[in-house]
Amino acid sequence: MYHARELTVATRGRGFYDITDEVQRAVAASGARDGLCTIFLHHTSASLLLCENADPDVRKDLESFFSRLVKDGDPLFVHDAEGPDDMPAHVRTVLTQNSISVPIKGGEASLGTWQGLYVWEHRTAAHQRRVTVSIVS
């Protein structure tokens, strides 16, 4: 059996947006007890992230690390049509993920105790981000 649900995530610019609850609701609505849940983000300048969900400093440190590794406005980049964060957003996306598959067990996505699911917006401006949750059971 295959079920899908589309989510729209309205971001307010660079940062992390927790979608764990929405994904769990999509799994519950599918009626699947056991199976596979795949989350897909339809963009190339934002990522999906499985991240520690307890201490918010973890996300802050992730952002610090990636900001230092992939510098906005780096003169290395030719593609800057949409500003200094344009190409860095594509690089950050390639260094992370656009699809993540999580097993479903007992009717829910079987995340680890400390695993939360996030959309990581890499652009500094607000965007509407489209996510599809696919459930195979």
Add this chain to the structure above:
Amino acid sequence: MYHARELTVATRGRGFYDITDEVQRAVAASGARDGLCTIFLHHTSASLLLCENADPDVRKDLESFFSRLVKDGDPLFVHDAEGPDDMPAHVRTVLTQNSISVPIKGGEASLGTWQGLYVWEHRTAAHQRRVTVSIVS
């Protein structure tokens, strides 16, 4: 239902090879209207990439960034049996992806407007790269 199709991508050395159309043809041939399409690359020195498909400068900048981050011939690396690009190819692969899952909607892989699917060859020499497209519906 499960369908699979194998693709062979003949690369001409380091660079990006668009496989979007071939993946869409595999989805169409499966007859699936809704489901999950998983692309897998059977190698450890090349990657799969979901990338902006409009401006070719995005791929050039990605290559520039990765060339600077993972330097060919870096004396840090012990493993250089196949030359200065050998170990960097493995590192680039680990930093990116070998499997990507995309939802199928209305009979096609539901990629975002700007998302193309690429094999990213990390070796400087030409290679034959094997890709499997798996369709669950």
Add this chain to the structure above:
Amino acid sequence: MYHARELTVATRGRGFYDITDEVQRAVAASGARDGLCTIFLHHTSASLLLCENADPDVRKDLESFFSRLVKDGDPLFVHDAEGPDDMPAHVRTVLTQNSISVPIKGGEASLGTWQGLYVWEHRTAAHQRRVTVSIVS
């Protein structure tokens, strides 16, 4: 059809732990001839890795590269509750993978000739790591 098997990997601290054989046994036990095998790691400070399995220097070089890229005890990091390797373990996880999907062909996970599947422990201390192998056929 959906089958799942849970594995526990007892790590002895930072390093690579080959789970290829255990994944192949899970596939064989499912009875699936053709399908999709998805491996998921339920943690945020260890990764799954598809890596060259012939020369152990490849894994050593990967560790050297990541140790240099994401320095233990980097003063950039605020989150260090569990020591200097705490936040670097989260960053390394985000730069790599927690879920990998491999096609099943002829009753086994169709890995490339040189592809092995590893749990990469990023913490310096020993941990019990939970992995789920999901099989859709």
